[in-house]
Amino acid sequence: MQVKLVSWNVNGLRAVSAKDDWQWFANSTADIIGLQETKAMPEQLDASLTSPEGWTPYFASSTVKKGYSGVAVYTRTVPLAVQRELxxxxxxxxxxxxxxxxxxxxxxxxxxxxxxxxxxxxNGKHQGKFKRLEYKMGFFEAFLAYAQGLRAHKPVVVCGDFNIAHREIDLARPRQNVLNTGFLAEERAFLDRMTSLGWIDTFRHVHGDEKDAYSWWSYKSRAREKNIGWRIDYFFVSGELKDNISDAWIEKDQFGSDHCPVGLALSF
Known part of the structure; x- marks a missing residue:
């Protein structure tokens, strides 16, 4: 049995679903689709998004700020259990x-x-400090503790927009970004710690040190056209699933967002 999973930061589910690019969803052969930055409550979505034929959807939306953050999962198999938030x-x-x-x-x-x-x-100079960095790192710590706890009982798959490029190979201009959030030493160290605990970056597992493989591009300066990007969207699996990884990919030609989808196939 093979399970195909796809993840995409859509940068607004209502916005992307109004574009021709959203034909991607109708054409998908995935078993599980994870979306990030949906920026909507379920009641703000039309029926094609809340009850699409062949899918069971689940949503976790921001309650502290409207039109912000949010994730969704579309699954062809009804799960055994669902947990929203940490x-x-x-x-x-x-x-x-x-x-x-x-x-x-x-x-x-x-x-x-x-x-x-x-x-x-x-003096208005960069110093590598950011208003939400402490919150970001605290969230990562809470997430990792939660994921490690789950792993004690059953293997774990994690997908999504991590907002971190792990290594220099994961962004087009590493030297220019060492003091920018997303490539700070402490952020990268978190992913170092994940991998040291046996979590596998599935794209690198399959493709090794393939260069110019990115999943996000700034809307500025024709960055996508020039492929000046970052790989910040991942599928990690716990080490127990290493032998189940059959493929991993980046759908770089899929438009509709400043991110593109990434995928993983597991065999059982």
């Missing part, structure tokens, strides 16, 4: 996590925080 109250409210349990694995779809606005020094 268990601790301090990490709830922004609609960043959906956890579905299946027969063979736990599945987490996450839209992880970015570092927020930059804090410049008194």
């Amino acid at each position: 268990p601790l109250a301090e990490w709830q409210g922004e609609g960043r996590i959906l956890h579905l349990e299946y027969e063979h694995f736990h599945y987490i779809n996450g839209y992880f925080p970015n570092g927020g606005a930059e804090i410049l020094d008194e």
Whole structure:
């Protein structure tokens, strides 16, 4: 049995679904689709998004700020259980996590925080400080503790927008971004720690050190046309699933958002 999973930061589900690019959803052969940055409550969506034929949808939406954050999962198989948000109250409210349990694995779809606005020094220079960096790192710690706990009982698949490029190979201009959130040493160290605990970056597992493989491009300066991008969207699996990985990919030619979809195939 093969399970095909796809993840996409759509940068607004209502916006992308109004574009021709959304034909991608109707054509999808995936078993599970995880979307991030949906920016909508379910009641704001039309029936084609809340009850599409052949899919069971689940939503976690921001309750602290409308039109912000949010994740969704469309699944062809009804899960055994569903958990919205991380268990601790301090990490709830922004609609960043959906956890579905299946027969063979736990599945987490996450839209992880970015570092927020930059804090410049008194001379207006970069100093590698950002307003939400502490929140971002705290959220990652809470997420990892939660995922590690799940892993004790069943293998885990994690997908989503991590808002971190792990290594220099994962962005087009690493030297210019060492003081920018998304490529700060402490952010990258978190992914180092994940991999040291046996979590597998499935794209790198399949494709090794393939260059110019990105999943996000700024809307500025024709960055996508020039492929000046970052790989910040991932599928990680716990080490127990290493031998189940059959393919991983980036759908770089799929438009509709500043991100493109990424995918994973597992065999059981």
